[in-house]
Amino acid sequence: MAGNDIGQLVAGLCRRLIADGLPIWQASIAMPSIHPVYRGVSARFTRGAEAVTENAEYESVSEESFTHTPIFYLLENGLLFGRWQIARGDGVDLYPDLAELQQKGGTDHVVNLVSFPIEVALRGMALSVTTDCPTGFSDAHLETLKALLPSLGLACYRMAATKTATDMLAVYTGARTSVHILGGETQRGAGGALYAAILLADLSNFTALTESHSRDEIVAMLNQRFELVGRNVEEHSGEILKFMGDSVLAIFPADIDCPKEACRNAVASARHMLMANAALNNDDLRRSGPPVDIDIVLHLGEVFYGNIGARGRLDFTVIGPAVNETSRLEKLCDELQEHLLLSESFATACGLACDRLGDFKLRGVSKPAGVFKLV
Numbered sequence: 001m002a003g004n005d006i007g008q009l010v011a012g013l014c015r016r017l018i019a020d021g022l023p024i025w026q027a028s029i030a031m032p033s034i035h036p037v038y039r040g041v042s043a044r045f046t047r048g049a050e051a052v053t054e055n056a057e058y059e060s061v062s063e064e065s066f067t068h069t070p071i072f073y074l075l076e077n078g079l080l081f082g083r084w085q086i087a088r089g090d091g092v093d094l095y096p097d098l099a100e101l102q103q104k105g106g107t108d109h110v111v112n113l114v115s116f117p118i119e120v121a122l123r124g125m126a127l128s129v130t131t132d133c134p135t136g137f138s139d140a141h142l143e144t145l146k147a148l149l150p151s152l153g154l155a156c157y158r159m160a161a162t163k164t165a166t167d168m169l170a171v172y173t174g175a176r177t178s179v180h181i182l183g184g185e186t187q188r189g190a191g192g193a194l195y196a197a198i199l200l201a202d203l204s205n206f207t208a209l210t211e212s213h214s215r216d217e218i219v220a221m222l223n224q225r226f227e228l229v230g231r232n233v234e235e236h237s238g239e240i241l242k243f244m245g246d247s248v249l250a251i252f253p254a255d256i257d258c259p260k261e262a263c264r265n266a267v268a269s270a271r272h273m274l275m276a277n278a279a280l281n282n283d284d285l286r287r288s289g290p291p292v293d294i295d296i297v298l299h300l301g302e303v304f305y306g307n308i309g310a311r312g313r314l315d316f317t318v319i320g321p322a323v324n325e326t327s328r329l330e331k332l333c334d335e336l337q338e339h340l341l342l343s344e345s346f347a348t349a350c351g352l353a354c355d356r357l358g359d360f361k362l363r364g365v366s367k368p369a370g371v372f373k374l375v
Contacts, residue, residue: 004159006031007043007051013152014045022141023133025106029152030071030126031160035167070095070111071126080113081146085136101130108136112145114153122164125156174239176253177316188314191306196318197252197259197266197298197346199238200326201229201273204293204333206246213290221292222246228276229294236269237262241317247330251303251318259300263350267374270296270340295333298350299326299343325369328362332371344370 010029018024030042038055045051056066066072070091074082084091084098087107092099098109108131115124129145131137169178185191203225210218229248233240238252252269254262273294281291301322307314329341336357347354353375359368 004162005043005053006041006156006159007045007053009155009159010043010045011051013148014047017144018047020144022144023131023137024129025132026101026130028126028128029156030128031156032121032123033167034121034164036171041163065096068095069097070109071113071128074111074113074126075123080115082111083137083142084109086130087134087136105132106130107132107134110137110142110145112149114149114156116153116157116160122157122160125153125160127152173316174241176239177241181316185316186307186314188307188309188311191304191316193302194251194305194318195254195256195259195300195302196305197238197254197262197300198303198318198322198326199233199248199250199252199266199270200297200299200330201248201250201270202295202330202333203246204295204339206292209290209292221290224280225277225292225294228280229273232269232272232276236265236272238265238269242315249318249323249326251305254300256302259349260351263298263300263346264352266298266346267350267352270298274339294339295330296340297326297329297333297343298341298346299329300346300349301325321365325362325365328365329369329371332360336371336373338373340374342372342374344372347372 006029010027014024014027024047026044026046028042028044030040032040033055037057039058040056041053042056043051043053070082070084074080085108086092086098086102089102090098091109092102101109110129112127113124114127116122127145127149166178166182169181173181203222206221209221213221226243226248230240233250236252238250240248240250242249252262252266273296277292277294284291299322301320303318303320303322305318307316308319309315325343329343333339333341338357341357342350342354347370354372355375357371357373359370362369
């Protein structure tokens, strides 16, 4: 199979085996993941229905229940095969999944594990197959399943490796940027001009907090704020490009002839960030925790979007005068006692009511910059 959908894989496999005479009622393929959100992925086939694929999140109910499954039993005991003749009651008192299968008419359940190469953190895959045939699986049925395991394991390993590369690249570089990288834009200097609304969010009083709080507390506070920043950027069609200490750089690609939509998305993102942070600060105060302020600057301009760095260590990011000006404008938040500032180009393009706060000299920028706030 050329695709990367394990749902299609398990469905296609089962339909072929059913046509060859195997009495398959349900089957699933499950694989672990190194994704920071999901501990694993599984696809389940039921005869007469479409396959269903689902991800198991860390600390979810599905993760907790995994310890009470036949797969977990095999892993804990170093076994590669297990069989439970559930019509006779095998395992139904120990494993809720088997009890449910028995109640629905299942008679026999087998699990085969296939290990992946040890070079990767992905341990392997599990093929679970259930029949509702009154006599269960025959020895010939089990031999057929055993014979296809090497080919199935290889197909799953390829899918897992491809999915891991794609998912993890998106986690570390952003969904839009990862598409460019996987598309072959990997040479140093490769990239091009991009017109975009630029958002820079900075945790304004964070340096002082690092001196009065433990490492674990600092990491927790950073993750909380970065989570709300990231969530609101993504929900408004933006993409985070870089975490820089206690700052976040994000872009909202814009139409150079009509940038209003991108600017409005950036404004909505910023406003929701500030509201979410205020709510989080209120919760922290009730728990005697310190408030953490967020300062945000919005700018609009053309940037270079591409690969910058050393020969063997690149960063796919944005550079240019507009990025530098955004960074300089952020320094004015404390001076003007404002948590959200807009550049003149952004304020003009967004079409929202704004107040001009004045013209300010920015370090390294020859022309004074007009600075605005939303009304």
